[in-house]
Amino acid sequence: MDFAARIRSSFAKQGLMTTLGAALGEISSGRVDVELRPRPEISQQHGFVHAGAISAIADTAAGYAALSVMPADVGVLTTEFKINLVAPAIGERIIARGRVVKAGRTLTLTQSDVFAVNTGQEKLVAVLMATMMTIEGREGISD
Amino acid sequence: MDFAARIRSSFAKQGLMTTLGAALGEISSGRVDVELRPRPEISQQHGFVHAGAISAIADTAAGYAALSVMPADVGVLTTEFKINLVAPAIGERIIARGRVVKAGRTLTLTQSDVFAVNTGQEKLVAVLMATMMTIEGREGISD
Amino acid sequence: MDFAARIRSSFAKQGLMTTLGAALGEISSGRVDVELRPRPEISQQHGFVHAGAISAIADTAAGYAALSVMPADVGVLTTEFKINLVAPAIGERIIARGRVVKAGRTLTLTQSDVFAVNTGQEKLVAVLMATMMTIEGREGISD
Amino acid sequence: MDFAARIRSSFAKQGLMTTLGAALGEISSGRVDVELRPRPEISQQHGFVHAGAISAIADTAAGYAALSVMPADVGVLTTEFKINLVAPAIGERIIARGRVVKAGRTLTLTQSDVFAVNTGQEKLVAVLMATMMTIEGREGISD
Numbered sequence: 001m002d003f004a005a006r007i008r009s010s011f012a013k014q015g016l017m018t019t020l021g022a023a024l025g026e027i028s029s030g031r032v033d034v035e036l037r038p039r040p041e042i043s044q045q046h047g048f049v050h051a052g053a054i055s056a057i058a059d060t061a062a063g064y065a066a067l068s069v070m071p072a073d074v075g076v077l078t079t080e081f082k083i084n085l086v087a088p089a090i091g092e093r094i095i096a097r098g099r100v101v102k103a104g105r106t107l108t109l110t111q112s113d114v115f116a117v118n119t120g121q122e123k124l125v126a127v128l129m130a131t132m133m134t135i136e137g138r139e140g141i142s143d
Numbered sequence: 144m145d146f147a148a149r150i151r152s153s154f155a156k157q158g159l160m161t162t163l164g165a166a167l168g169e170i171s172s173g174r175v176d177v178e179l180r181p182r183p184e185i186s187q188q189h190g191f192v193h194a195g196a197i198s199a200i201a202d203t204a205a206g207y208a209a210l211s212v213m214p215a216d217v218g219v220l221t222t223e224f225k226i227n228l229v230a231p232a233i234g235e236r237i238i239a240r241g242r243v244v245k246a247g248r249t250l251t252l253t254q255s256d257v258f259a260v261n262t263g264q265e266k267l268v269a270v271l272m273a274t275m276m277t278i279e280g281r282e283g284i285s286d
Numbered sequence: 287m288d289f290a291a292r293i294r295s296s297f298a299k300q301g302l303m304t305t306l307g308a309a310l311g312e313i314s315s316g317r318v319d320v321e322l323r324p325r326p327e328i329s330q331q332h333g334f335v336h337a338g339a340i341s342a343i344a345d346t347a348a349g350y351a352a353l354s355v356m357p358a359d360v361g362v363l364t365t366e367f368k369i370n371l372v373a374p375a376i377g378e379r380i381i382a383r384g385r386v387v388k389a390g391r392t393l394t395l396t397q398s399d400v401f402a403v404n405t406g407q408e409k410l411v412a413v414l415m416a417t418m419m420t421i422e423g424r425e426g427i428s429d
Numbered sequence: 430m431d432f433a434a435r436i437r438s439s440f441a442k443q444g445l446m447t448t449l450g451a452a453l454g455e456i457s458s459g460r461v462d463v464e465l466r467p468r469p470e471i472s473q474q475h476g477f478v479h480a481g482a483i484s485a486i487a488d489t490a491a492g493y494a495a496l497s498v499m500p501a502d503v504g505v506l507t508t509e510f511k512i513n514l515v516a517p518a519i520g521e522r523i524i525a526r527g528r529v530v531k532a533g534r535t536l537t538l539t540q541s542d543v544f545a546v547n548t549g550q551e552k553l554v555a556v557l558m559a560t561m562m563t564i565e566g567r568e569g570i571s572d
Contacts, residue, residue, distance in 0.1 A: 371509060
């Protein structure tokens with residue numbers, strides 16, 4: 001199974017992505033996009049998309065970017081991330097563009113830039129840097 | 144309106160908290176708890192609670208901890224947070240305990256410790272450090 | 287005074303930069319480089335450049351990148367940064383390339399990519415994301 | 430060799446600690462303090478202790494806190510840290526109190542709280558959260 005098929009299959013198992021209404025976008029080696037549409041069900045108290053929902057898609061995009069460059073028999077787990085929220089997440093669509101910054105044997109550094117899209121214009125709303133850990137031979141952790 | 148009532152009212156406006164099935168726990172000055180119950184709708188691909196859902200309740204607990212020590216006419220926005228995930232989030236309940244580390248005029252540093260609860264035992268699963276920004280007189284940003 | 291002169295003047299006041307043997311590199315609007323040469327006086331216990339010295343030049347490069355796009359009468363202070371160390375800092379030179387990711391009125395997000403240079407080749411050793419705060423009219427805080 | 434002797438021996442090899450004028454304080458299992466005295470040689474441009482020097486002692490205290498709970502044949506490397514700077518670092522002494530939050534086989538989460546001490550009063554100036562990685566059998570990486 002190639003990495004794109006593997007990522008699609010894994011994404012489908014993420015209950016939270018379905019709950020948030022998130023969808024996979026473009027997938028290439030080292031790069032994965034995840035999108036969602038703002039709606040009241042994923043808002044915080046001011047009506048913006050909740051930082052937790054932004055983090056969820058940014059973390060997922062980053063994790064799959066890492067997985068796309070891994071051997072087929074390992075999984076990844078997020079060990080930590082930091083997110084800077086630079087503008088309110090409002091717009092027609094929110095898109096998290098994940099990519100690998102530096103792949104390593106045990107730890108892989110990834111970044112997701114998150115944009116709000118309005119009438120075709122992208123505006124940066126958040127930046128997430130995450131460390132992904134390679135998990136091998138641990139029961140229950142694969143894709 | 145006292146801060147507990149204010150926080151309950153604001154929490155009720157957070158669509159994402161309802162969607163995740165999260166609930167407010169104890170509230171005191173500088174401390175707010177938010178809880179949720181693991182279920183498939185908030186999982187990642189291995190069946191653990193998704194880091195995004197953990198982040199969402201930890202960020203919310205931290206934000207309301209900050210709001211609890213603010214004057215009644217200001218709101219707070221998360222400007223950044225980092226989360227370290229130290230154990231898989233599995234259990235009967237997940238509880239994020241938010242607290243103020245250092246309150247400032249413009250920026251307030253907050254921390255949430257997140258625990259998985261099983262048969263009455265709490266196990267640390269994540270630590271979040273967040274910077275909250277005080278927002279005054281900006282339309283649409285209150286509680 | 288233009289921003290480059292202002293940055294040079296401010297850098298000269300940073301005792302730590304002199305102590306570390308760090309020097310300003312290229313300066314342009316929104317971008318500032320700071321370099322140092324590995325030597326035993328700035329090492330950690332394994333002989334690599336200490337993460338604290340890496341952080342110091344990366345934070346300084348990021349702070350001056352922010353200052354380069356600010357009005358002449360304000361200063362900046364680092365409110366937080368995160369650094370991911372992805373390879374041991376060894377080589378002929380270490381160079382931190384700071385840049386503005388998103389400038390704001392109160393908070394500016396900056397990034398520094400840190401490289402080890404060996405025989406003309408650059409290798410990424412660290413990435414720092416920092417939030418700089420604009421300081422106006424506070425005694426003792428200017429450049 | 431017990432862990433305190435091991436930490437003292439390793440600390441002595443850190444050229445940067447000597448350069449900054451830093452010294453080990455109390456050492457116990459899972460907890461290590463590192464101190465320094467503010468002076469112009471470690472300042473930033475406003476005369477406060479530079480965030481890089483604060484980070485250096487906080488990271489060192491955290492790393493040795495991790496090392497204090499490790500087997501004698503492994504070393505630790507910092508993979509990432511985040512530091513929140515909550516007050517200017519000025520005073521008679523700056524003390525970083527490092528401790529283990531959660532020890533793991535590969536990764537250990539540590540925290541350092543940094544205080545400025547004036548006339549016997551401690552004031553929080555920074556909080557650092559760091560991930561330490563256990564290094565086994567890698568040449569050049571021991572204590």
